[in-house]
Amino acid sequence: MRPLTRIARGDRDRVEDPYRASSPPIYQTATFAQQSAESFGEFDYSRSGNPTRANLERAVATLENASHGLAFGSGMAALAAVTRLVRPGERIVASTDLYGGAYRLLSEIVEPQGVTVEYVDLDQLEIARRALSKPARLVLFESPTNPLHRVIDTRAISTLAKRAGARVAVDNTMLSPYRQRPLDLGADLVVHSATKFLSGHADLTAGLVLTNDPVIAERLEFILNAEGTGLAPFEAWLLQRGLRTLGVRMDRQEANTRVIAEFLAAQPWVRRVNYAGLPGSPGHELLIAQATGAGSVLAFETGDYETSRRFVEALELFSITVSFGSVCSLASLPCRMSHASIPESVRNRRQLPEDLVRLSIGIEDANDLLDDLSRAASIALRETEHATDCADLASV
Numbered sequence: 001m002r003p004l005t006r007i008a009r010g011d012r013d014r015v016e017d018p019y020r021a022s023s024p025p026i027y028q029t030a031t032f033a034q035q036s037a038e039s040f041g042e043f044d045y046s047r048s049g050n051p052t053r054a055n056l057e058r059a060v061a062t063l064e065n066a067s068h069g070l071a072f073g074s075g076m077a078a079l080a081a082v083t084r085l086v087r088p089g090e091r092i093v094a095s096t097d098l099y100g101g102a103y104r105l106l107s108e109i110v111e112p113q114g115v116t117v118e119y120v121d122l123d124q125l126e127i128a129r130r131a132l133s134k135p136a137r138l139v140l141f142e143s144p145t146n147p148l149h150r151v152i153d154t155r156a157i158s159t160l161a162k163r164a165g166a167r168v169a170v171d172n173t174m175l176s177p178y179r180q181r182p183l184d185l186g187a188d189l190v191v192h193s194a195t196k197f198l199s200g201h202a203d204l205t206a207g208l209v210l211t212n213d214p215v216i217a218e219r220l221e222f223i224l225n226a227e228g229t230g231l232a233p234f235e236a237w238l239l240q241r242g243l244r245t246l247g248v249r250m251d252r253q254e255a256n257t258r259v260i261a262e263f264l265a266a267q268p269w270v271r272r273v274n275y276a277g278l279p280g281s282p283g284h285e286l287l288i289a290q291a292t293g294a295g296s297v298l299a300f301e302t303g304d305y306e307t308s309r310r311f312v313e314a315l316e317l318f319s320i321t322v323s324f325g326s327v328c329s330l331a332s333l334p335c336r337m338s339h340a341s342i343p344e345s346v347r348n349r350r351q352l353p354e355d356l357v358r359l360s361i362g363i364e365d366a367n368d369l370l371d372d373l374s375r376a377a378s379i380a381l382r383e384t385e386h387a388t389d390c391a392d393l394a395s396v
């Protein structure tokens with residue numbers, strides 16, 4: 001089956017239902033009665049396993065071409081479980097342009113436990129080669145990165161990582177398995193914040209880890225159960241409902257994003273647009289070699305923090321909201337919002353400018369979105385021009 005068909009149908013075989021309900025039943029239960037004190041069924045306690053969660057795990061694993069999937073209460077719980085595969089004294093090589101919460105997990109929790117974490121520009125292959133000439137246990141990155149949209153060569157990094165003895169974990173949240181399947185490119189693990197595209201409706205938090213390695217899967221399952229970080233049945237059921245429309249949502253969101261990226265790139269008040277989907281942008285060729293689309297998140301600079309702030313606040317259709325991947329369009333200032341957990345000095349080193357605006361494009365009519373962006377820009381430019389005039393007067 002082709003991706004759109006697989007996505008739309010979900011995985012219907014898992015939950016055995018005598019009534020053949022069109023929507024899979026939800027097992028909203030904590031416990032399962034056993035046949036006897038000595039013979040146990042497949043499920044006994046929902047922290048360890050639940051049919052609704054198992055159904056979702058199988059559906060996402062199928063989309064990622066993985067044999068095993070595990071669903072966690074959030075993307076961070078999924079990432080935290082993956083870092084548990086690394087022991088004190090061992091080394092993680094992480095990409096410099098990383099989700100703020102992932103950076104916080106590594107720097108505030110994983111490093112103090114005695115794990116070495118090295119942040120490396122993995123989009124520069126020479127730098128990556130040097131970093132992976134020493135032994136490592138785990139390589140962690142997102143591609144394209146968020147919010148700078150740098151594209152990392154998953155095949156090349158996987159080859160280098162294998163020589164260093166490291167497993168490769170790709171956070172595929174920005175593109176989803178509809179657009180990119182990192183396991184097919186040589187990665188060992190895929191991580192998702194399912195809060196974003198997989199759910200698509202900003203109505204739940206969830207995370208997933210997918211792999212083809214049964215030993216890793218068994219260890220992660222142990223961690224999920226021991227730490228109690230698995231996804232609850234209702235969230236799993238709701239997420240599976242969202243998942244059915246992943247393909248059509250992304251097609252539409254990307255079509256809108258292309259229109260908006262081209263519009264922004266042509267504006268005199270926009271300094272630079274970060275969107276690898278634009279032909280001629282730095283990561284474009286690599287992106288189309290390993291993915292079938294660029295997603296619906298883009299970022300741009302206005303050259304001035306106040307202009308960016310006024311712009312975001314003047315938007316009416318775009319709400320000022322963290323996160324991305326929802327059917328509704330969102331705007332944010334990453335330095336003040338999603339990436340605020342990264343210290344300023346580190347943000348500067350990672351070239352995350354203060355005036356960067358990030359947009360997540362939804363499924364609305366693109367013309368309404370363009371109108372909103374134009375209107376907000378004229379308000380922001382008028383007001384900041386006024387502010388500059390006042391500052392000039394004050395200095396006279």
Ligand SMILES: *Cc1c(COP(=O)(O)O)cnc(C)c1O
Pocket residue numbers: 074075076077099101102142146171173174192193194195196205206207323
């Ligand atoms: C949001 C996000 C996470 C964290 O996921 P939560 O569901 O918010 O815990 C991890 N990685 C990326 C790339 C994200 O965008």
